[in-house]
């Protein structure tokens with residue numbers, strides 16, 4: 001299972017991801033108000049309505065284990 005979204009823009013913000021139940025929650029270190037949720041069972045997505053629509057965001061989530069290795073590798 002792997003989730004990824006990308007704008008394809010080099011200026012886009014890289015998001016941090018975490019899991020909450022069936023939801024993967026992406027937050028942006030540069031935009032406090034930004035939050036994007038993706039339900040990995042249904043594919044449903046929600047993005048914070050107040051987030052700036054002109055700022056592009058990208059992020060990816062992979063199952064625990066890989067993520068831990070990735071973080072550990074700095």
Ligand SMILES: [Zn+2]
Nearest residue numbers: 013028030031
């Ligand atoms: Zn951002």
